Amino acid sequence: MIQESLFKKIIDENGNSLTYLHLYFQGEPYLHPKFLDLVAYANQKGIYTATSTNAHYLNEENVTKTLDSGLQQLIISMDGITQEIYEDYRIGGQLSKVQAGLKLLLEKRVIRKQKFPRVIVQFLVTGKNEHQIEQLKYWAKSMQVDELQLKTTQVYDFEHGSDLIPTDLKYSRYIPTGDGKWKLKKDIENKCWRMWQGAVVTWDGRVVPCCFDKDGAHVMGQLSFKPMKEIWKNTAYQTFRKQLLEDRKQIEICKNCTE
8 A cells, every 4th residue: 555655745746747646556445544635635736536446435434534535536336236246246245335335425425515526337348247237327327426437348368258248349349350259349559648648656656657557567667766757758668658659569568458
């Protein structure tokens, strides 16, 4: 978990050029004991804050703190509308807990006459839950969430197919090739706006190119030692960008990306 001192250092050094801060990478943000204090600190600097959660920690105390923090966008991951389907993907998860926490947050937001955080329910569409989409839409409308996002699912080793790939291909990142294999729906082009728009910072201050670098294979620098303005223009970053523009298919983390 990121140390509060490192977080504040990053915000203090970059606040003037930072407009959007997504406080989430590979983990559950509400597990951090000072998560909502970090949100509040960024919010005080005028930075738009967003996060993504499995919503298992939206209890009375955390809901109140969330509303107090100034958080402006809250994405709730809910990949099933019944417990059986939900826990097939979210192993060990309790759908009733998710729905209760969401209901509590929305009710308290109304009572306090707040507009934020804007609540987005995110549904990763797979071959196992696509039949629940219409039921999900009805439920989301009845809950009065601000937005429902139907998101395509990243599948590892997609070339050989998977039961996670939806049969309705409009919800799929992949299409069949006709010979029993699968390929990305969109061709990989030698460009990527993300490389000039932002970056991901890990819990220990390492800077990696984007959220597809889940294992931190491409570390561009360490914010504990150097400021972002130096890392952003250093040799490692420039070399990575150049490689991407010349032949993006040679970069492993780009092979399964649809940006």
